[in-house]
Amino acid sequence: MADHPQDLKNATDQEVVALARIGREAAFRELVRRYERPIFSLIYRMVRDRELAEDLAQETFVKAINAVASYRPEYKFSSWIFKIANNATIDHLRKRELSTLSIEGSPHAQTPEAMDATALQLGTRDPGPLEELEARELGGAIEAAIGELRPEYRSCILLRHVEGRPYEEIAQILGLPLGTVKTYIHRARHELRQALAHLKE
Amino acid sequence: MHDLTPSHLSLDELDAWLEGALAPDRQAHIETCFECRTLTRAERVLVRRLDVMEHLSPSPGFADRVMAEVAIPDPFALRSAGRLWARITASRRTMALAASIIAVVGLSMGGSIWWSVSHHETLVSLESWVQTQAGSWFWVGLRGIVSNLLEHPWYDPVRQLLGTPGRIALVSAVNMMVYIGGVLLMKRLLASPGPRVAHAHS
Numbered sequence: 001m002a003d004h005p006q007d008l009k010n011a012t013d014q015e016v017v018a019l020a021r022i023g024r025e026a027a028f029r030e031l032v033r034r035y036e037r038p039i040f041s042l043i044y045r046m047v048r049d050r051e052l053a054e055d056l057a058q059e060t061f062v063k064a065i066n067a068v069a070s071y072r073p074e075y076k077f078s079s080w081i082f083k084i085a086n087n088a089t090i091d092h093l094r095k096r097e098l099s100t101l102s103i104e105g106s107p108h109a110q111t112p113e114a115m116d117a118t119a120l121q122l123g124t125r126d127p128g129p130l131e132e133l134e135a136r137e138l139g140g141a142i143e144a145a146i147g148e149l150r151p152e153y154r155s156c157i158l159l160r161h162v163e164g165r166p167y168e169e170i171a172q173i174l175g176l177p178l179g180t181v182k183t184y185i186h187r188a189r190h191e192l193r194q195a196l197a198h199l200k201e
Numbered sequence: 202m203h204d205l206t207p208s209h210l211s212l213d214e215l216d217a218w219l220e221g222a223l224a225p226d227r228q229a230h231i232e233t234c235f236e237c238r239t240l241t242r243a244e245r246v247l248v249r250r251l252d253v254m255e256h257l258s259p260s261p262g263f264a265d266r267v268m269a270e271v272a273i274p275d276p277f278a279l280r281s282a283g284r285l286w287a288r289i290t291a292s293r294r295t296m297a298l299a300a301s302i303i304a305v306v307g308l309s310m311g312g313s314i315w316w317s318v319s320h321h322e323t324l325v326s327l328e329s330w331v332q333t334q335a336g337s338w339f340w341v342g343l344r345g346i347v348s349n350l351l352e353h354p355w356y357d358p359v360r361q362l363l364g365t366p367g368r369i370a371l372v373s374a375v376n377m378m379v380y381i382g383g384v385l386l387m388k389r390l391l392a393s394p395g396p397r398v399a400h401a402h403s
Contacts, residue, residue, distance in 0.1 A: 023273050032264040037256040044257055054259050061267040142250055161251035186212045193243050196250070 013077040020068050028065055035078070036061075039085045042158050046089045048147055056092060060085040075172075082163070082173045086155050093151050145195035152176075153188035160185050210237050219248055 008016055008030040016034075019027035039060055044053035064071075064081050071080055146154055155174060159165045167185075171178045210218065210227065217223045218231070218241055231237045289299045317324060350356055363369050 025268070025273050028271070028273065029264055029268060032267050036263055037258055040259040040263075041255075041257045050260075054263065057259060057263070058267055058270065062270045065267070065271045065273075139254070142254065157251070161248065162254050162256075182212060182216075186215070189244065189247055192251075193247050196247065197243075 043089050145192050153184050156184040157188040
């Protein structure tokens with residue numbers, strides 16, 4: 001049984017979940033380590049507010065950990081946790097009616113400092129000034145265009161192109177028919193093509 | 202009259218083209234159709250832009266904050282009193298069931314205590330009879346087992362094998378090693394991996 005942290009890193013999701021189900025704290029931490037970035041990225045790009053995204057990501061992991069006994073191992077763990085994250089985010093968006101957002105930061109931010117604190121931070125490498133400007137312009141334009149999509153289109157396009165999930169898994173995560181998922185993704189790409197048409201290739 | 206112009210790419214064909222799995226005749230159509238060529242070019246540019254979007258990181262200490270919020274489930278723990286009470290009071294049926302169980306258990310216990318107190322002498326004589334009978338059955342059983350062992354063909358070789366303290370120690374050591382090996386094997390079998398799944402991007 002994978003007890004050592006290094007063993008946990010090499011274990012499959014199912015093996016780690018099996019250890020989590022018998023109460024191993026290290027296994028829970030490993031699941032958080034594996035999924036904190038994908039889950040946070042998905043939620044952030046849905047709500048575009050860093051603080052809120054962290055709260056929803058935390059809520060997602062807390063729900064998943066508390067419900068790990070009810071997880072059915074025949075499904076992929078990634079699908080299960082993405083489903084929890086998507087449901088939490090969509091519920092929040094419905095409550096707050098937060099469907100279109102600003103790349104510059106949270107629409108609820110009251111001060112310039114709050115806008116900066118909640119603004120999207122792109123990339124981790126260190127490009128040159130011109131490259132940085134172009135990348136920021138391009139990345140910002142894509143992020144902004146995604147932010148303008150309907151929430152259900154946004155979930156689909158992010159799961160497909162940022163997370164690289166197949167259509168079938170997206171349908172399972174979102175609880176939608178396969179044909180609907182394909183239609184949403186094509187419509188989302190159509191809207192994004194139009195929104196980004198002014199950018200150079 | 203039939204229209205001989207091939208139709209434009211469908212959405213599924215567009216996906217197939219992005220994955221490099223479009224049929225050759227449809228691929229040839231793209232070369233000759235301005236609309237499809239423009240669409241596929243724009244689609245490829247968009248998908249490339251989407252595919253390079255990076256994962257974002259939550260602020261440091263995120264995992265610690267998550268772990269501080271959860272109680273690690275103990276699979277051997279009893280249900281908490283609060284959850285048990287919530288289940289009992291969930292409906293009239295569960296309340297009636299719980300009341301019935303409490304009544305049956307309470308009446309049984311009360312009846313048992315009352316009978317024990319009022320029939321003390323009967324209980325003492327019953328205890329004495331059980332002790333006598335149990336002692337008798339024990340010795341009869343032990344005698345039967347021993348005589349049965351003595352009649353087995355392997356009894357003499359085993360007796361010779363364990364004839365000296367050194368041999369007994371050796372056989373005990375071998376037995377212990379076999380036992381430990383069995384436990385380790387069971388542990389490994391119980392830890393055998395489930396179906397492999399892909400990891401999330403890190």
